[in-house]
Amino acid sequence: MEVIQHFFSHLYRFDELIRWGGYVVLVIIVFAETGLLAGFFLPGDSLLVTAGLIAAVDHTLNIGMLNLILSFAAIAGDTTGYWIGYHLGPRIFSREDSFFFHKDHLERTKKFYEKYGNKTIVIARFVPIVRTFAPTVAGVGRMRYPQFLTYNIVGGIAWVAGMTLGGYFLGRSIPNIEKQIHWVIGIVILLSFIPILREWLISRKEHSKP
DSSP, X not given: OHXXXXXXXXXXXXXXXXXXXXXXXXHHHHHHHHHOGGGTTSOOHHHHHHHHHHXXXXXXXXXXXXXXXHHHHHHHHHHHHHHHHHHHGGGGGGOOOXXXXXXXXXXXXXHHHHHHGGGHHHHGGGSTTHHHHHHHHHXXXXXXXXXXXXXXXXXXXXXXXXHHHHHHHHHHHSTTGGGGHHHHHHHHHHHHTHHHHHHHHHHHHHHHOO
């Protein structure tokens, strides 16, 4: 119980959380955020960028190991989400809203599929919330698993590497950046929500048309 309380009390203080939980907590969060419907509120992009920063500035983490295990966690997470959708089917859309589940998130993800098709599995990796529900919607829609797995692997590796290496090279390029790490995290969080804001504005514009 004490471990769980510590986890949630440090959930959005990424540098402290990573130094406390190391690779284990990173794997758990990446897997849950990408594969479990209840994981949509967990940090993704900002946590990975912070992990890359920490690997650069104090060598608590190894950047190669970080990419290897987190890519695996991301791929395994999406695979789990796919099979949840595959076995639950359309019933998942009739679930009642709760803290851990909102049908609006599923509907937003469906719109991504309507716009981008199967490439959503790759594109959604870079869109918070949508990346949690994309594999489940793919399972509900019975996307062929070999095709899903291909997109899953490409998207998982691209997302993890893009975020962690971005943080790593930022940490290598800017002296004493660790002293400004909270500003960096804040900027990453804001940037990560730009795609959601863009889709919301487009959706609002379409609904306002006569």
